[in-house]
Amino acid sequence: MHQWKQRLESRAEELLPVKEMVRYWRQFMPRVGTRKLYQLIKPQLEKHGIKLGRDGLFKYLKNENLLVKPRKNYTKTTNSKHWLRKHPNLLKDRVVHHVEQVVVSDITYVKTDEGTHYLSLVTDAYSRKILGYELSNEMKASDVVKALEMTITNRQTNAATIHHSDRGLQYCSSEYQEKLSANNMIPSMTDGYDCYQNALAERVNGILKSEFLLYQCNTLKELMVLVKESISIYNDLRPHTSLRMRTPSEVHEKASREYLLAT
16 A cells, blocks of 8 residues: 555656646647647657656546636628629539648637627638638628738749638628639639538637637737737647648648649
């Protein structure tokens, strides 16, 4: 019994640095899950000689009450009941093979003490990198198109790009469609109200809101700073399971170089 107690105390002491490792990464990504967290702290565990697997980390976080609790929220931001032309879905049965072959766009809402604001995002479907964004007080086409303009500026290849979105009024507007046409981007849209046809864009929205935009800012100005920091951390620090635990920026940079060399 005495030896068993000693082993427990010794193990607890060995794991003391783990809490600090977790706290370090949680200051940037407060709601990052266990699998990604393990990938982030694994080099530090090895450096300290701490033998702890992913299941062991899960058990440790559970015992320390450090597991992330799920949150659910939803508000409709799409108005597709309009007379403007709606483009066909070009992504059905299509496999994305290279960077900037397909970008996906969506709009989500974020609240401050001043009211409700709207965040427009454009994400590369291959690398999952957010290439453009715009935070505004309204969902006007002139606001949403600014996220597209940032995307065009941040592109690293000259590939013809499919731009996929829902059938919202902003994306169907002449202002938005003219910007796509002028920049070798082909419009693609969901069929009807099936949100699963724009699942990646919805997923990125969900990650930002559930893992980064966790508290309500006082003003739009404060929120702009938080959004900028959050997107930077998402792109440059957060590992993705679908990217084999690499970051979107890491994948995008490497894939862009490879694409340019091959063309």
